Amino acid sequence: MQRVCIVAGGPENLLPDLREYDEKGTQWAGVDKGTVYLVNSGIMPQEAFGDFDSITLVEKDIIERKASHIHIYQREKDQTDLEIAVDWALSQSPKELLLFGITGGRMDHALVNIQLLCKSINTKTQMVLIDKQNRIQMFSPGSYTVEKDSAKKYISFLPFSEKVRGLTLEGFKYSLDNMHIEPGSTLCISNELNFSIGTFSFTNGILIMVRSSD
Template sequence: MKTIALVAGGPKEYLPKLTDYHHQNVTWVGVDKGVLYLKNSGLPIAYAFGDFDSISDREKKELTSSLPNISLYSAEKDKTDTELALDWALQQQHEKILLFGVTGGRIDHLLGNIHLLIKAISCKTNIEIIDRQNHITLFASGTYTIKKHKDLKYVSFIPISHEIKGMTLEGFKYPLKNCHIALGSTLCISNELIDELGTFSFHDGILLMIRSRD
């Protein structure tokens, strides 16, 4: 599966081991300080985006002279560096986009980055946020199957739209049948798969699925 992996400049302690996600079909993209994270991990940097206001002038000069594909932006702009990079990634029409370094730190950036997942719906591209403890994906209405994961024990579903209609969970510790879930509800937080495969379905709305470690 062709994948673009964007690494932004969120707190380093939230990053998983990036090399675990490297394979021949991954294109690595650095966003602002995330370029340094990629460089320090020894991963190939295909593209770089950002105003680079979170690194030193010396580091910025080294990057601009050593990276063949770098897009520099002013610090005063209408989109964050991460959104600019994600918009470019969506134009490449790859099957999957992974976002690293977009959690932790400032809550405004965190919430903004989570809402960027909404772009996946219109573009029909799988976009996933991954950090050291969580995997976050957004879903429009439909029926989906997920596998049990030995490390990601907890599965939570959080409404993003005003309401989730007809939510059904099968193969879970706490099943549901045709349940309506309002925005702001915590009903579907900290569920667990009891079968090797579980299904979730709903017929209207948009929700986040968050799979988390202990």
């Protein structure tokens, strides 16, 4: 499977145009009200997950008519509906897992949803959190290529682990050579690429990359 896209129930105004990601072979899943967002975008979800306590009876009827498979859970459980959907998606071993409707609203949900990205560490799935302004990914040690995106020109790096060691940035406005960064450091905020392609690498830790528009 090439791509799975999950749409959760965060504020709808923060969603990008979902149709831009509706490539051939993409499998779509909605989580609670995110399933309604999918239908409103003209995309028919193959899967729907949730307790569906945040939707109206009319919206629930729409989901029951439009979604191919519906997974209903009790409100009281040990995992959020989104985590259940992410675990299902990763079990399909897609090349890409894109998450929408994750940010905005409650801060505790936004923070833990970003942490869900660590589930893709040491897998072959590229997991990306996307909203109208940001694109967020998490990386294990290695060397990576970054291409310039005029729509999201700002690139920031934040340590997710206790420390990230050996961080090197090449082709960036502010380059780095074998630096160690710790949580709370603002050293790697709001960088930009000098050229069409840049690279970043590090030797130890887990690193978050955020690409943002102004």
